[in-house]
Amino acid sequence: QQQVKQSPQSLIVQKGGISIINCAYENTAFDYFPWYQQFPGKGPALLIAIRPDVSEKKEGRFTISFNKSAKQFSLHIMDSQPGDSATYFCAASRNNQGGKLIFGQGTELSVKP
């Protein structure tokens, strides 16, 4: 029940295309859902986050879609660029325990020029 399942494990997208990464969770006590981006040799960095009171959040080319009833959320990267090539992690945490994140397995995104 503590798991966050992420798919796909790897993704290849052409430049200018849309990258979509999906995550699912079981624990209904989760109320904070961030996405982190990690480049090789670097630590993960927060990209965008959402709480269950909204169904969508957009920041630039990055959008989180959230489906509370299905217990699923996804990251959409519009107009994907080669510089977006990185590993993306979804995560979840419980109320007032924001930093105690449960991470998904990660998706290695490669954007081809």
Place this chain on the structure above:
Amino acid sequence: ETGVTQTPRHLVMGMTNKKSLKCEQHLGHNAMYWYKQSAKKPLELMFVYNFKEQTENNSVPSRFSPECPNSSHLFLHLHTLQPEDSALYLCASSQEEWNGELFFGEGSRLTVL
């Protein structure tokens, strides 16, 4: 220096050695974390400190011993490790424990022979 700094970046140790990982944050945060990142596995929360007090030990074996002397410094003392402990150890900080915006260091790559 800015952000979260981890030393050493790489460490090779035998199973009978004792070594320590160091983390320092220059962000004025009050919460600090150790996460473990193994190949093909999700990031795994190990320990959480909030205002120098340990608030989470995620069933971590006693061969890993954390220390948080103040809100800016975090150590992970290692002794009698096993080869399966080889991984990237990531330190992170956040404003408070409830705040899920984690700032990660670049990690310490540990190899246990």
